[in-house]
Amino acid sequence: MRVNNVRRCDAPLVGEDNHHPSVEFLLDVNAHRYLRKSRCSGFNFRRGDYQALNAALLRVDWPGLLENVDVNAGVNVFYNILRGLISEHIPQLNINKNFPFYFSKDTIRTIRRKHKFHSRYKIYKDPLDYDQFRHSRALSKRLISRDFYRYLDTIEQELPHDSNRFFKFVSHRKCHSKFPSVMMRGDVEASSPEEISNLFADFFSSVFEPVFGSDENLDIVDNKYNSNYLHEVTISEESVTEALRTLNQNKGPGPDEIPPILLRNCCDSLSLPLAIIFNRSLQSGVFPHCWKLSKINSFHIT
Structure with a gap:
C-alpha cells in the first residue's frame, strides 16, 4: 500500500482549525491474489x-x-x-476444497440443502422454500459450530503428541496457498502453477554448486x-x-x-x-x- 497526492482538503467533512488542517490523499492498494487450491482426489490409505x-x-x-x-x-x-x-x-478419496476438512457429512449436506432452497426461493418466491431455507440455515450454523469446537478439542488433546494437526489447522485458516497468483524473476513473469514452479527451478539451478567440482x-x-x-x-x-x-x-x-x-x-x-x-x-x-x-x-x- 502506497500513499499518493497528499494535499490540503478543499471540502473537509468535519470542522477544522488552523493547527489541524484536513488533508486528502490517494491510497494505491495492491491487493495480493493467491493461487487457488484445485480440487484433487486420491486414496484413503487409512481405510485400505x-x-x-x-x-x-x-x-x-x-x-x-x-x-x-x-x-x-x-x-x-x-x-x-x-x-x-x-x-x-484402497478406497478412493475425493478432497473437497469447497468446505473445511473438519466439516462432517451432515454439515456439508445441510449447507447444500440451504443453498438449494435459497436458489429456489429467489426464482419462485415460494414462502415454503424460504421456510426450508431458514431452517437449513439455522441448522447449518449449529452444525458448523459443533464441528469447529470438536476439531479444536481434538487438536488440544493431540497437541502434546502430534503438532502437525495444529499447523494444518493454522494453514487452513489462511484460506489460500502460500504463493501469490503472479510472481516475477527479473523480467520474466509467471501466473500459473507450472510457470511459477519453472521459475523456482531456474533459480535453484542457477545457484546450484556441485559437491564435487566435476565428475573427473x-x-x-x-x-x-x-x-x-x-x-x-x-x-x-x-x-x-x-x-x-x-x-x-x-x-x-x-x-x-x-x-x-x-x-x-x-x-x-x-x-x-x-x-x-x-x-x-x-x-x-x-x-x-x-x-x-x-x-x-x-x-x-x-
Missing part, C-alpha cells in the same frame, strides 16, 4: 484393505518379472503392479558408476522388512505418491521386490531415475 493387498502382492512372481530387466525397467514394473493393486484394495574423480562409464566395493554389498529381505517397519506412518508420501503407511503395512510382501531392485542397482551401478526425484517446499518471503 491391507490384508487383501498383502495377499495379492505375495502372489506376484517378482523374481520372474524382474529377472531379465534393467533397474529402471524393473522399477517401472514394480510401480505398475503396485498401483494397480492399490486401485483395487568419479569412475563413470555410460552413465554407470563403476565401484570395486558397492557390487559386493548385498541387501537381504529381512533388512528391508525391518527398515519398512520403522517408517513413521503419519508422514506424507514422496513424489511416487506411495505413503509410509502402505509401506509399513505391506512390509512383508514388499521386501522381496525391493530387495531385488536394491541389489540390482548396486550390482549394475545404476540408480533408478524416478528415485532421483524429490519434493521441494519453497517459502515465498514478502
Whole structure:
C-alpha cells in the first residue's frame, strides 16, 4: 500500500482549525491474489484393505518379472503392479476444497440443502422454500459450530503428541496457498502453477554448486558408476522388512505418491521386490531415475 497526492482538503467533512488542517490523499492498494487450491482426489490409505493387498502382492512372481530387466525397467514394473493393486484394495478419496476438512457429512449436506432452497426461493418466491431455507440455515450454523469446537478439542488433546494437526489447522485458516497468483524473476513473469514452479527451478539451478567440482574423480562409464566395493554389498529381505517397519506412518508420501503407511503395512510382501531392485542397482551401478526425484517446499518471503 502506497500513499499518493497528499494535499490540503478543499471540502473537509468535519470542522477544522488552523493547527489541524484536513488533508486528502490517494491510497494505491495492491491487493495480493493467491493461487487457488484445485480440487484433487486420491486414496484413503487409512481405510485400505491391507490384508487383501498383502495377499495379492505375495502372489506376484517378482523374481520372474524382474529377472531379465534393467533397474529402471524393473522399477517401472514394480510401480505398475503396485498401483494397480492399490486401485483395487484402497478406497478412493475425493478432497473437497469447497468446505473445511473438519466439516462432517451432515454439515456439508445441510449447507447444500440451504443453498438449494435459497436458489429456489429467489426464482419462485415460494414462502415454503424460504421456510426450508431458514431452517437449513439455522441448522447449518449449529452444525458448523459443533464441528469447529470438536476439531479444536481434538487438536488440544493431540497437541502434546502430534503438532502437525495444529499447523494444518493454522494453514487452513489462511484460506489460500502460500504463493501469490503472479510472481516475477527479473523480467520474466509467471501466473500459473507450472510457470511459477519453472521459475523456482531456474533459480535453484542457477545457484546450484556441485559437491564435487566435476565428475573427473568419479569412475563413470555410460552413465554407470563403476565401484570395486558397492557390487559386493548385498541387501537381504529381512533388512528391508525391518527398515519398512520403522517408517513413521503419519508422514506424507514422496513424489511416487506411495505413503509410509502402505509401506509399513505391506512390509512383508514388499521386501522381496525391493530387495531385488536394491541389489540390482548396486550390482549394475545404476540408480533408478524416478528415485532421483524429490519434493521441494519453497517459502515465498514478502
